Amino acid sequence: MLSGPKIFDRKLLHVRQARARSLGPATFLLDRAATELGERLSAVLRRFEVAVDLGTPTDAVRRTLAASGKVGAIIAAACSFERDSSFLRVATDEEALPFADRSLDLVVSVLALQFVNDLPGTLIQIRRALKPDGLMLAALIGGETLTELREAITAAETEIEGGLSPRVAPFADVRELGALLQRAGFALPVIDSERLVVRYDSIFALVRDLRHMGATNVLRERRRKPLKRTTVERMAQVYAERFADADGRLRASFEILWLSGWAPHESQQKPLKPGSAVQRLSDALNTQEISTGEKPGRSG
Numbered sequence: 044m045l046s047g048p049k050i051f052d053r054k055l056l057h058v059r060q061a062r063a064r065s066l067g068p069a070t071f072l073l074d075r076a077a078t079e080l081g082e083r084l085s086a087v088l089r090r091f092e093v094a095v096d097l098g099t100p101t102d103a104v105r106r107t108l109a110a111s112g113k114v115g116a117i118i119a120a121a122c123s124f125e126r127d128s129s130f131l132r133v134a135t136d137e138e139a140l141p142f143a144d145r146s147l148d149l150v151v152s153v154l155a156l157q158f159v160n161d162l163p164g165t166l167i168q169i170r171r172a173l174k175p176d177g178l179m180l181a182a183l184i185g186g187e188t189l190t191e192l193r194e195a196i197t198a199a200e201t202e203i204e205g206g207l208s209p210r211v212a213p214f215a216d217v218r219e220l221g222a223l224l225q226r227a228g229f230a231l232p233v234i235d236s237e238r239l240v241v242r243y244d245s246i247f248a249l250v251r252d253l254r255h256m257g258a259t260n261v262l263r264e265r266r267r268k269p270l271k272r273t274t275v276e277r278m279a280q281v282y283a284e285r286f287a288d289a290d291g292r293l294r295a296s297f298e299i300l301w302l303s304g305w306a307p308h309e310s311q312q313k314p315l316k317p318g319s320a321v322q323r324l325s326d327a328l329n330t331q332e333i334s335t336g337e338k339p340g341r342s343g
Contacts, residue, residue: 049264051159051160052263053138069101072297080151083110084107084122085111091149093116093148093177095119095120096119096120099151099152099154102130102149105117116131118131120133120136121134128204138160140169144171144219145172145174148178150178151180151181165227166226167179167227167231169306174309175307176305178231179302184195186298190296191285191286191294192249193201195246195281195282195286202277203273211257220234228307230304230307231311232303232304233302234301235300237299238298239296242292242294243292243293248278249293
């Protein structure tokens with residue numbers, strides 16, 4: 044495992060996720076992402092004999108893989124599992140994978156890798172564990188998530204308490220993830236995003252859902268003391284003033300970033316070398332070619 048800055052308290056994350064399971068998890072984001080993963084996988088015209096679901100908090104993705112008919116053995120790899128999980132299980136942390144090099148055909152992960160401290164290191168481990176021409180397909184929470192809540196917290200905490208404390212995780216964006224996939228050695232990397240808006244009766248209903256997702260604050264540098272009551276009241280007021288629809292319900296944005304990449308293989312498409320084109324661009328566009336340094340003449 045590669046070393047790096049420790050942003051998240053991973054032990055606390057697992058405690059919060061266990062609490063969410065005991066409370067009755069809010070799974071609407073996971074279920075939607077699992078369905079989307081199935082649709083994306085359906086476009087891949089091949090079968091994967093050994094697949095690992097890395098860190099996904101529920102069995103939703105495993106059930107999708109099993110129903111697809113494209114996957115043989117399905118292994119759940121995580122620190123903890125649902126009690127009724129019927130799939131093969133390997134207890135591991137997403138930051139230290141136990142799989143041998145070139146042993147897996149497919150690695151998927153939904154809404155888990157955003158809480159990894161060393162995401163570049165995890166991506167490198169995934170790529171090494173994949174067989175040549177193996178696929179990684181993952182969904183992460185993106186940086187546009189909960190922008191409304193962050194704005195309301197910032198305004199209230201600054202006004203009432205005279206400063207800010209770390210409360211919302213610094214999630215990655217599309218450009219950062221694209222660079223990370225390339226650094227990890229993936230071929231044919233693809234990144235895209237999906238933004239969802241969920242509406243709530245109150246900010247407290249949103250916070251309750253976050254608690255049932257196991258997605259409350261697990262930053263190592265978080266402030267241990269709870270917000271003052273006056274700060275919470277002001278936060279709710281700011282949220283309602285700025286992000287309420289005409290019917291009084293509040294908007295909450297969630298961004299899901301999708302990333303995919305293949306372990307390199309000689310059969311994959313490769314970019315052409317510079318100068319290897321067999322037809323000039325000017326011929327294809329039916330225009331006159333102007334060489335470097337030559338200025339187009341003026342007519343008239």
